[in-house]
Amino acid sequence: MQWMSTPARLLLAVLFLSFQTMAQTPPRQPTPNDTLKSPNVLAGNRVVVQIYAPKASEVIVSGDFLMGAKPLALTKDANGVWSVTVGPLRPDYYTYTLLVDGVRTMDPKNPVIKQGINSLENVMAVPGAETAFQDNRPVPHGELRQVWYSSRTLGMMRRMHVYTPPGYEKGSTKYPVFYLLHGGGDDDSGWPTVGRAGFILDNLLAAGQAKPMIVVMPNGSMPPPPSSASGAPNQAQAMTRMRALFADELLKEIMPYVEKNYRTLTNRENRAIAGLSMGGFQTLDLTLSRPDLFNYVGVFSSGFFGPSIDEAETKYASALNDPGFNKNKKLFWIGIGTDDFVMDANKKTMAMLDKHQIKYQYKETGGGHTWINWRQYLNEFVPQLFR
Amino acid sequence: MQWMSTPARLLLAVLFLSFQTMAQTPPRQPTPNDTLKSPNVLAGNRVVVQIYAPKASEVIVSGDFLMGAKPLALTKDANGVWSVTVGPLRPDYYTYTLLVDGVRTMDPKNPVIKQGINSLENVMAVPGAETAFQDNRPVPHGELRQVWYSSRTLGMMRRMHVYTPPGYEKGSTKYPVFYLLHGGGDDDSGWPTVGRAGFILDNLLAAGQAKPMIVVMPNGSMPPPPSSASGAPNQAQAMTRMRALFADELLKEIMPYVEKNYRTLTNRENRAIAGLSMGGFQTLDLTLSRPDLFNYVGVFSSGFFGPSIDEAETKYASALNDPGFNKNKKLFWIGIGTDDFVMDANKKTMAMLDKHQIKYQYKETGGGHTWINWRQYLNEFVPQLFR
Structure with missing residues (x-):
């Protein structure tokens, strides 16, 4: 099924069904199901x-x-x-x-x-007109590539999706790179499908509202611990383990692979990172543990959930207390819906940033913890990158 | 979901479920469903x-x-x-x-x-060991690209999948091109997912059993006729219309796009085509209507179904009666399972080819009209290409 393409039902289904009939299905009475839409x-x-x-x-x-x-x-x-x-x-x-x-x-x-x-x-x-920003429109499209790489960090084959902008294939330009992270329960197929990231980028680029960039969408869901581990981890333990594993995976595997295999600009001025929910937590972790890497940061519907704010304040003391931190963050954008169930964690996280005079832009929308909001946030975030 | 990756259930589901619980679900009794596999x-x-x-x-x-x-x-x-x-x-x-x-x-x-x-x-x-040829193994992987293009022939955005072999991204070599067609009821996502085409190519290339090539997997399912058309078309009419539309789409849109945008070798010696079921019918049509284009041909579980063999014999008289036809077909491979419900059409098609002394290789396997066979056929067909 072409993801969200024109929802036309296709003629060949007729042929397919006639094959099925030839093949195996005995004659049967029609049911209301046959014509149901x-x-x-x-x-x-x-x-x-x-x-x-x-x-x-x-x-x-x-x-x-x-x-x-x-x-x-x-x-x-x-x-x-x-x-x-x-x-x-x-x-x-x-x-x-x-x-x-x-x-x-x-x-x-x-x-x-x-x-x-x-x-x-x-x-x-x-x-409707409201979906134009995320529709599959007759504009130049970038390519969405499924990339398998061998991760030494995780000891397994891992997949990411890489969006290359229109013109990438035939050109020789180097591009800035935006790392875009999904949430818990999803994988690297989330943003390219239900997140409509490719179409959102295509439309912004066609309208001249974004800089051409490579968008890397890794798999942020980490494998479970060995089954010998005693008992189920609590949420804070699971989050702490996941945070460390994903940071290793991004820094030791994904970024080197991307910078080796694509025409990328590799300084902090040309790197952005954003994520939703669990991916927002991962983004906060990488932003505060490696403030040298990303000058553009987006946190969608997230906050320091799992480990406590006190733990975060200790872990990231170096960045939080660095008077130069704000200087290199050209964009630190936080968005969340008023009905989001992680609002409390989000508020506590912002309070911690405020306490340390870390600057950020805050966008509060309606709605909850949904892709409805995340697609809107992506559409608002991307035009601000690499300016 | 990473298609057919190691089926490990991932830890983050725990976190996701705990979010869900926080969000909306009232406490409930455990059920056998909770631990069911x-x-x-x-x-x-x-x-x-x-x-x-x-x-x-x-x-x-x-x-x-x-x-x-x-x-x-x-x-x-x-x-x-x-x-x-x-x-x-x-x-x-x-x-x-x-x-x-x-x-x-x-x-x-x-x-x-x-x-x-x-x-x-x-x-x-x-x-098991029998699946090694189609497993996601720790070998170099090509990229699977989703490509949207604007089709003037169909008046819509269309998608294809393009496999580029390992090394394509960093090299400057030009590659032969293999057009690989799905069957009725599917689209261009069939071969890259359930057909495991990327993994099959990766494994053959890693073993030195195939030449590096670009594999183009178009969407062969054609849009339905305008709804003003009176009544449902019969199968022969539908097949005839589909055949003509797809031939136009491939020749006027897909091949020019691929040859313009990828590093391709563009002579008949470096072009192959194969398809399963409906895609086999499309392959037969293109092979016999444009014998100048493809020197390597594969027909999986197909034949001239829909329009009659007499119609085919008339339509393709020029190629069928050309004494030079065989000379340029370095491979004309036909495979089908003994239990396949299109066996009759397949046999009639081979009889027509025999009558005109068109040479082909015939492989009859067990099994029916299934992806089980089509993945095996692909694995057997690809090593014979571009030799």
């Missing part, structure tokens, strides 16, 4: 989510389109089709998941999905 | 497929691992977990789909999937 976007940006499940006793839908409200129950019609109409929704890309009698179920009529490391979600598009 | 590969290459669905009255699994046998019923235990143990299976990557009370359901415990244009399937890995 879900999600079905109506006039006025209302959306019908529906599923044919005649034997089910309960169907529920959850997702970020609910804007923090409780999951909704679908209702069943006489034909066995469960449905609910939601909205009007602001045009955007939304995730949703169905529960059919308690079983997590991908909408059988919607092949557009978001993949996490442990679970899937469906994605629905509500088209 | 599916698919669970046992010693001896048997596999347990299982799902927690206490309210369901019937759960069925289908998939290519059944080797053409009928779908299997799962049985329910006292805890509400439905399961079935299958195998022993030959080590490979298999697709499967659950039906829970008639609702197509992605295994909630398995985020590894194959995406089609209209539906999803789960993928299970049964590890």
Whole structure:
């Protein structure tokens, strides 16, 4: 499935189905499922989510389109089709998941999905002018490359996604590099798919609103500890271990690989880093432990969660107490939604920065801990880079 | 989800779940679902497929691992977990789909999937020495690039995947190009994901068994006709329209884009084409309508289906009756499984080629119309290219 391309259903499905029929399926009665469309976007940006499940006793839908409200129950019609109409929704890309009698179920009529490391979600598009910044438009597109490298740090093959801007392939220019980190539960496919990072960059570049750059999207989810480790780690221990492992992976593996294999500018003036949630925590860690590396920093919907603020204040004392810290940070941008459940950690982190007179820009939006916000933050952050 | 990477479940899921808990989920009783693993590969290459669905009255699994046998019923235990143990299976990557009370359901415990244009399937890995040729191994990897281009032929943005071999990025060599086509119901993501094309190429190159090449995987599924068209097209009409549209797309859009933007060798001696099923039909069409373009041809599990053999014999009379046709085909390779439901079309196609003394190699394997065979065919075909 082309991620979020024009949602046209394609003719060849007809042929495919006729193959299937030839192959194995006995003749059967038509059902309401045959012509069902879900999600079905109506006039006025209302959306019908529906599923044919005649034997089910309960169907529920959850997702970020609910804007923090409780999951909704679908209702069943006489034909066995469960449905609910939601909205009007602001045009955007939304995730949703169905529960059919308690079983997590991908909408059988919607092949557009978001993949996490442990679970899937469906994605629905509500088209409109508001989505122009993240749409797949007829402008020059950069390439999104899947890159496998051998990590000595982790002892395994690891993948990253690398966006190279339009013109990279045929040119000889060197580019600044932006390291863009996903959140917990996701991997390096998060920003290129549901995060729409490629399209957001393409559109900003086409409009002359961003400098051409390479965007590196690593896998920030670390492998679990050896199974001999006694008991499950608590959250602070897990975060501390993850923080150290990821810092090693980025500094010893990913950055050297990128700077060796792509035409990059390799000074701090030409390096940026940003991340959402867990990736924001990783960004804060790298910004304060290696203030020499990145002059542009973005922290989306995050803060020092896990280890305490006291621990952070001790660990990063050198950077926090350095009167020269602000001088090299051309941008230190923090964004979060008013309904975000990590708001408390975010506020404590900003209080720590304030105490040490670390300067940053703060953007508080509506909404919660969702990709709805993260795509908007990326679109606002990128134009400020490498200026 | 990293496609088919080491299936380790990652620690960060713990953190993610703790976020989720903080965010919205009320405390609840543990269920058997919490610790369920599916698919669970046992010693001896048997596999347990299982799902927690206490309210369901019937759960069925289908998939290519059944080797053409009928779908299997799962049985329910006292805890509400439905399961079935299958195998022993030959080590490979298999697709499967659950039906829970008639609702197509992605295994909630398995985020590894194959995406089609209209539906999803789960993928299970049964590890073993037999899969070495298609595993993600610690060898140099090429890059898999997602490339969006603007198609004047189709009037839309289109995507292809391009594999560039290890060393491409830093070198100046020009490479031969292999156009590799998917089947009906899929798109350009088929070969790079479930088809494991990148890993198969990586492993062949690392073993010195293939020439370095660029592999172009276009989207061969054509947009449907305008909705004003009266009635649904029959299969022959749909195939004829698709054949013409795809030939235009490849010749006018894709090949010029590739030859302009990548370091390619652009003569027939350095061009190959192969496809499976619908892509095999497209390959046959291009091979016989433009015999000047490709010296290496592969037809996997296909034949002239849709339009009749008589139509083909007329349409391609020029190539079929050209005594010089064989001279430029250094390889014309046809492969199919004995249980394949397009075997009849394949045989009629070979009879037509025989009648006109067109030479080809024929490989008949076991198995049916499945990715199990197509990955094997790719692994056998690629070493013969550009020799």
